[in-house]
Amino acid sequence: MIRILLTLLLLGVIATQQGCWDHREVERLGIVMATGVDLAPEGRVRVIVQNINPGALGKGMAGGMGGITGTSNKPYLNRSIEGETMFDAIRELSRQTPRQLFFAHNQVILISEKLVRERGVREVMDFFERNPQIRRTTWLLVGKGDMNALMDEPGRLEGSPAQRIFGIISERELSSQYAAQRLGDFLETMESESTQPYTAVLERIPNKAVTEEHKNRLAEGHIAEPHQNMIINGTAVFRRDKMAGWLNSKESRGLLWIRGKVKGGIIEIPGPEGKGGSISLEILRSKTKMKPELRDGSIYMSVSIKEESNLGEATVPLDLTKPEIVKELEDIQNQAIRKEIESALTRAQQDLRVDVFGFGEAVHRQYPRQWKEMKKNWQDLFPAVQVEVEVDSKIRRTGMITKPPEPKQK
Amino acid sequence: MPRFFKNLIKKAPQKKPAPPAANGRNRPDPGQPPCSKEDLIKTPISTSLDSNLDTLKNILSHNNDVVFRRFRLGMGNQAEAAVIYVDGMIHKAIINNDIMKPLMLESRMAGNNTPGKGLLELIKDFTISVSEVREARSMDKVVAGVLYGDAALLVDGLDTALVMDVKGWNSRAVEEPQSEILVRGPREGFTETLRVNTTLIRRRLRSPNLVFEDLSIGRVSHTGVIMVYLRGIASTDMVAEVRSRLQRINIDGILESGYLEEFIEDSPYSPFPQVAHTERPDRVAASLLEGRVAILTDGTPFALIVPAEFITFMQSPEDYYERYMLGTAIRWLRYFTFAMSLLLPSLYIAVTTFHQEMIPTRLIISLAAAREGVPFPAFVEALIMEFTFEALREAGIRLPRAVGQAVSIVGALVIGQAAVQAGVVSPLMVIVVAITGIASFLSPAFNMAIAIRFLRFPMMILAATLGLFGVMVGVLAILIHLSGLRSFGVPYLAPLAPFHPGNMKDVAVRAPWWAMDRRPSETGSLNPRRQAPGMKPSKPDPGGKKGGERG
Numbered sequence: 001m002i003r004i005l006l007t008l009l010l011l012g013v014i015a016t017q018q019g020c021w022d023h024r025e026v027e028r029l030g031i032v033m034a035t036g037v038d039l040a041p042e043g044r045v046r047v048i049v050q051n052i053n054p055g056a057l058g059k060g061m062a063g064g065m066g067g068i069t070g071t072s073n074k075p076y077l078n079r080s081i082e083g084e085t086m087f088d089a090i091r092e093l094s095r096q097t098p099r100q101l102f103f104a105h106n107q108v109i110l111i112s113e114k115l116v117r118e119r120g121v122r123e124v125m126d127f128f129e130r131n132p133q134i135r136r137t138t139w140l141l142v143g144k145g146d147m148n149a150l151m152d153e154p155g156r157l158e159g160s161p162a163q164r165i166f167g168i169i170s171e172r173e174l175s176s177q178y179a180a181q182r183l184g185d186f187l188e189t190m191e192s193e194s195t196q197p198y199t200a201v202l203e204r205i206p207n208k209a210v211t212e213e214h215k216n217r218l219a220e221g222h223i224a225e226p227h228q229n230m231i232i233n234g235t236a237v238f239r240r241d242k243m244a245g246w247l248n249s250k251e252s253r254g255l256l257w258i259r260g261k262v263k264g265g266i267i268e269i270p271g272p273e274g275k276g277g278s279i280s281l282e283i284l285r286s287k288t289k290m291k292p293e294l295r296d297g298s299i300y301m302s303v304s305i306k307e308e309s310n311l312g313e314a315t316v317p318l319d320l321t322k323p324e325i326v327k328e329l330e331d332i333q334n335q336a337i338r339k340e341i342e343s344a345l346t347r348a349q350q351d352l353r354v355d356v357f358g359f360g361e362a363v364h365r366q367y368p369r370q371w372k373e374m375k376k377n378w379q380d381l382f383p384a385v386q387v388e389v390e391v392d393s394k395i396r397r398t399g400m401i402t403k404p405p406e407p408k409q410k
Numbered sequence: 411m412p413r414f415f416k417n418l419i420k421k422a423p424q425k426k427p428a429p430p431a432a433n434g435r436n437r438p439d440p441g442q443p444p445c446s447k448e449d450l451i452k453t454p455i456s457t458s459l460d461s462n463l464d465t466l467k468n469i470l471s472h473n474n475d476v477v478f479r480r481f482r483l484g485m486g487n488q489a490e491a492a493v494i495y496v497d498g499m500i501h502k503a504i505i506n507n508d509i510m511k512p513l514m515l516e517s518r519m520a521g522n523n524t525p526g527k528g529l530l531e532l533i534k535d536f537t538i539s540v541s542e543v544r545e546a547r548s549m550d551k552v553v554a555g556v557l558y559g560d561a562a563l564l565v566d567g568l569d570t571a572l573v574m575d576v577k578g579w580n581s582r583a584v585e586e587p588q589s590e591i592l593v594r595g596p597r598e599g600f601t602e603t604l605r606v607n608t609t610l611i612r613r614r615l616r617s618p619n620l621v622f623e624d625l626s627i628g629r630v631s632h633t634g635v636i637m638v639y640l641r642g643i644a645s646t647d648m649v650a651e652v653r654s655r656l657q658r659i660n661i662d663g664i665l666e667s668g669y670l671e672e673f674i675e676d677s678p679y680s681p682f683p684q685v686a687h688t689e690r691p692d693r694v695a696a697s698l699l700e701g702r703v704a705i706l707t708d709g710t711p712f713a714l715i716v717p718a719e720f721i722t723f724m725q726s727p728e729d730y731y732e733r734y735m736l737g738t739a740i741r742w743l744r745y746f747t748f749a750m751s752l753l754l755p756s757l758y759i760a761v762t763t764f765h766q767e768m769i770p771t772r773l774i775i776s777l778a779a780a781r782e783g784v785p786f787p788a789f790v791e792a793l794i795m796e797f798t799f800e801a802l803r804e805a806g807i808r809l810p811r812a813v814g815q816a817v818s819i820v821g822a823l824v825i826g827q828a829a830v831q832a833g834v835v836s837p838l839m840v841i842v843v844a845i846t847g848i849a850s851f852l853s854p855a856f857n858m859a860i861a862i863r864f865l866r867f868p869m870m871i872l873a874a875t876l877g878l879f880g881v882m883v884g885v886l887a888i889l890i891h892l893s894g895l896r897s898f899g900v901p902y903l904a905p906l907a908p909f910h911p912g913n914m915k916d917v918a919v920r921a922p923w924w925a926m927d928r929r930p931s932e933t934g935s936l937n938p939r940r941q942a943p944g945m946k947p948s949k950p951d952p953g954g955k956k957g958g959e960r961g
Contacts, residue, residue, distance in 0.1 A: 004679060023874075025788060026762050027781040031774060054778035104767030105774060133767065159775075 027054070030099035033076065033162030037124050038112040038147045040082040045115070045124060047089040048151055049101060050162050051077045057159040076160035078151055086127035103133035107166040109183060110143040110151065110202060113236075113243065120241035121190075129187055136184030139169050142236040142243065144203035153204060153230050161230070165202065168232055176256050176265035176283065177249035179235045190241060194360020194378045197238040198255065201246065204228045237348065237356050245352040247344065254344025257337060258303055258357045260288030267309065269332045272325065277316030281309040281333055284396060292363045294370060299385045301359055307337060307393040317406055320398045334391040341389050349383045359385055454548050459490050459566035462549075466494060466564075469553055476556070481510065483565065484518030485532060490566040494552070499559035501578030508539045509561065509574060530568055538563075542575035554632065581606070587689030587711070589856060592728045599689040600711035604634045607706050607713065610691035611638060615698060619643070622706075625656050627670070631663030634708035635670065638694070643701045643929070643937045651898060652703045652716060667707040667714050674716070676896045681864055683857035684897040686718035693727045701934035717898035717933060721906070721917050724748065726854035729920045737920035747849035752862045752888075754846045755792045756873035756881050758839075762788050764877030780836040789874035791835050795843040796866065798825060803847070900932045922946075 036048035057075040079096060083089025090101060109128065111121055128134050143150045151161050158164040169180050180200035181189075189197040207229045214225075235252040236243050247255060256262045264283050271277040286307040293300040311320065311329070318325055348356055360378050364371040374381055455462055463478060470476045479493045493509060517537050534543055546552050552562045552571050559577035584606065587599030600607045608622050619641040627635045635656065639649050655674040664670060667687060675684040688694060689711045694704045697715045705714040715722075724744055729737035761768050762777060769777065784791060802821035806814050825843070829835045846866070853859035865888065872880030895902035905913035913930045915921035924945040928938045 022877075023763050023787075024766070025781065026766060026774065026778045027784070029766060029778065031778065033771075052775055052778075054775045055782050057775050057779065102766060105771045107771065 024100070028099055029102040030097050032101050032103050032106050033160055034108045034110065034151060034165065035103070035106055036110040036112070036143060036147045036151050037086070037115060039115040039119060044082050044084055045086060045089060046080060046082050046147070047086060047093075048078055048080045048110075048147055049090070049093060050151055050160060051079065051097070051099075051101070052160060052162075053077055076154070076162070078148065080148055086124055087131075103131065104135065106134060106138055107162045108169075109138055109140045110147065110165075111140070112147045113142055113144045113201070116142050116236065116238075116243040118242075121238075122241040125187060125190070125241070128183060134183070136182065136187070138183045139166065140181055140183045140186045140199050141165070141202045141232070142199060144201055144233075149228075150202065150204060150230075153226065153228055155226060155230070164230060165232075168230070169200075172232075173264040175249075176253050176262045177234075178232045178252050179247075179255050179259070179261070180232065190238070192361065193375050194355055194364065194382075195358045196240070196244075196354040196356050198235050198247075198356045199238075200232050200252075201234050201236050203231060203233050205231050205233075237352055237354055239352070239354045244354050245347070247347060250340050251344040251347050254340040254342070255348075255356060257286065257305055257341050258288060258290070258344065260286065262286045262307075266312065267333060267336050269329070269336045271314070271316040271318070272328045272332070275316045275318075277314070279311065279315070279318075279329065279332075280313040281329075281395065282312040284308045284310060290358075290362045292359065292366045294363075294367055299359075299363065299381065300388060301362065301385050302388045302390065303341070304390040305337065305341075305392070307333075307391065308396050309333065309393065311395055311398040314404055317404050320402050326395050330393050330395055333393045333395070337391045337393060338389050341391075345387055345389075349385070353379065353383050355382045452548060452550055455546070455552070455564070455569050455571055457567050457569050459492060459564055462564050462571075463492055465549055466552070469549065470556075479510075481514055483533075484514050484516070485529075485537075489529070492564045493561055494556055494564065495561040495576070496556055496559065499579045500561055500576045504540060504576040504578070505561055509563065509576075512537045512539060513563075529565065530570055530572075533563070533565065534572055538572070538574065540574040540576065544573045546571045546573050557632070558634075577605075584610070590688060590690050590693070590727070590854070592726070592731070594731045595727055596690070596692050598691060600691060600706075600713060602709050602711060604636060604706060604708040607691070607711070608636060608638075611694055611698075611704075611706075614691060614695040615640070620698070623653070625653070627656065627659050628661060628663045631665070633664040635664065636706040638698060638704040638706060638713075640698045640701070643699065643934060644703055645701060645933070645936045648701075648717070648898060648933070649703060652705070656705070664707060664709075666710045667705065667712045670705060670707060671714060676898065677894075680891065680895055681861045682720070682892065682895060682902070683723065683855070683861060684718060684895065684902065686715040686722055686855065687712045687857065688715060689713075690727060696727065696730070699940065700929050701936065717900040719897060719900055719904050719932065720892060720902050721904075723853070723855040723858035725916070725920075730923075734920050734922040741920055744852055744854070747852040748862065751846055751850035751853070751859070752866060752869065753881065753885070754842055754849065755796060755866060756869040756884070757878075758842045759788050759792055759870060760873040760878045760881050763874065777836075777838060780838050783833045784836050785834070787874075788839070789870065791839050792843070792870055793867075795825065795829075795835055795839055796846075796870070799843050799847055800863070904932050905930070 031052045031054070032049050033052050034050040036050075038046040038048065040046040053075050056073050079093055081089050081093050081096070083092050093101065111124065115121070115124070128138075153164070154161050155164045158167055172178065172180060178200040179198055181198065186197050186199055189195045205228070207225055207227055209225050210227050234249055235247040235255060237245050237247060253262065253265065262283055263285060267281045267283060269279050269281060271279055286305060288306075289302075289304045291302045291304075293302065318329075320326060345357075348354055355378065359382065360371075360375070363374065367374075453465060463480075467478070475497045477493075477495055477497050481491060481493075482488045483491050491513065493505060495505065513533065517532075530545075534545070544551070544555070546555065546562070547570055552564075552573060555573035556562050559575075559579060560573045561576045563572040563574065581603045582601045584598050584601055586597040590599075598610060600610060612620060612622075617640065621637075621639055621641050623637040623639075625635045625637060626632050637649070637652060637656065639652075652674070656670070659670070659673045661669065661673075671683075671685045671687070672678065677684060686697075694713050694715065698704060702715050702717065705716070707713075724741065726740075726744075729741060732740075762781075766774055781788070786794070798821075802817065802825070805817050806821075809817055826840060830837050830840060850859050850863055853862070869881065869884045872884045874880075876883065893901070893903050893907050901908055904910060905917060910931060912928065913932070915926050916930065924941070924947065927941045927943060927945065928934070929940050931938065934940070
């Protein structure tokens, strides 16, 4: 009996005396949803932290307790500060924020184009890689233009810019026109011997829905559309840790084709010869095989792509019940895909001379012994890689109709 | 299997049965004064009616419910006789018509036309028309009988008393058991009367091997306790062990089977029940068929079933009456809610105060919003809500039905609405507590449910101080404790640990009846097969069908 009492007593002491040192209540956390990094004068960094205002965002939950929170309605709060290092800046922020910043729910890291071009990301990456709160699944993007403005563009459907960006990236497979990378993947390619990192670029564009005539109506108490929109536009390509250049939408998709990451999007092809018009094909799935070969002292890379798509729209009348028509369209599609890939190859091999495709790694896997020699001057070898692109595409379905609607009356 | 019991008896000498005649009342009792009624009781019956009545009156003095009725027999030289009984415990009609009337009147008419027989035979074999009559030669038998609703007949000149069974008292009718309600299954439940309960079991198992072994326990109460088992199915070691544990009990009174439970369980310091109880005769019958032993106690509708492993507290009789797929699904629901009723509040506390990174982003925003303005840490909040909930639940049970409803309305308003609106607790906490409450009601065994209810609080403290690590420590501690427990020698976590694949048919799933062809080996190893092989119904043979139907 005494033994049992003693055990209970000891358990009680253990449970109560260790002091709950890392105990934090949820509402005491400053939940960070997005982090921006920008260049500051004198070699310092500027950190922009987007805090969530749960009182305004979690309205559905707190509906029953109206009036108690008393916080402003803006669902997020941006704070911007300079420091010697990232961590220095963030700790400096604690003098401004009543709540301890909590990065585990950070969705997006935005690094300004200026920093990426001039200083390189290596220094700030140390913080992101070292800090246990930062997830390696966080999306990493390059921000174009003024960072403070970029991070204050909330839209109306999502509560905060962070959620908005996250939402856009979640739908990336509908277009496959930019190559966004997660922090972990970015770091992996950055530290690779041959492959160079890349990630998508975020910028602001004017909202085309707001025309001059439309603006006049705002005076009548009409709720304003945001005048600026956010768009993810193309891909930033890095050499080591600095941005080397930019791929446009087409080139970005070329990169994704080679990387085998195209899971959707629209391919625009012209109609069959003599018919004109244009046809939109919706990509269903694709598969890429990369096989290097060392032949006659040069490096050959055979890239074969298998793709399947649906016919989504056709502006010319086509009889798709005939297999030869479908076959013809497939051939045109092969050409279109090949063109996209070649545009990316030209850009990366000839203009930028950075291996974003992972050719080096493929060679490494296939020819580990020869690679030891090659890796020293891969930078110079890469532009000379002979790429043989082979595309095999199929059109699977043609939608609800086989013949397009046509006015029959004369 | 029997090894368990042997080891157990060896290792636990204090549990050895007391001397064979350990029948409560016969035991010398140090607590009683030397010249007590106990001594008087043992006196033999003398031939003098007067002295016998004096002795009895002395023993049963100041009792206004004991009736002494003196009269003269219609035979044997009109010898004086007396009937003694306790008013209210007997059928008066039987005493009047079947005992007094034949003795006083009808025997006179018959005269002494059966010569050569003694007076005792004449009375017992020819006159009294009562089915159960016992001869008693000492006062203790007489007193015990009288106090249990028998009538005693003392005749002047005879040193033998006749104790006649004329029991008849008001008792509750057989009703649907309140604590174990089923949708499908028999509606009969045990009552407070021992004999009714044995009948309910006997009617389900009409086997000569069904044994009702009588043990009376309680120095003062002399409560009838009956050990029930199926000879040839229940292991003899098990039966002997149960008997010896019951016989060592020396207490003044047993008012409910809960008394017995605490005397016979293996680990008295465990919060977990090691003896199952039920109000359902069908559940007792099913347990007997598995080779278990049931203990019926007079005065309570709750029968005990031993041994009871952890898994038996998760099984409801309805699992076996409904279709087996549903039985399996509901069983899994029960396992899941069992874990939830133990862990949900502590997991909530641990995750929200230590591991916020584990919560989905959208949820943590709602959580933070809901908790904004709540003045207490999550642990205190949970404690308040759990405390209120337990208090309401307890109040709901105790109060009369009409008031109980008012309490539940007030409770729902207080917990659900007012507390949230006042900002004392967050709405999410209300959900957590409500789900936990519902989850704990799913347990088919109330005693297991209250064990979990009790353990929830230490788990919450561990969660609030050590986070998920603390929750894991708590779960591990409970698991270690559970795997160390035994119920009458059977490992508590059997057949999970020690793992016994053959018995899993009634654990992870409720296998169809035709597949459960063996008794659980923990209890039924003596007679493992419960059905003939190949009982799975199959499609009728097509050849035979043709001939049979057309012909």
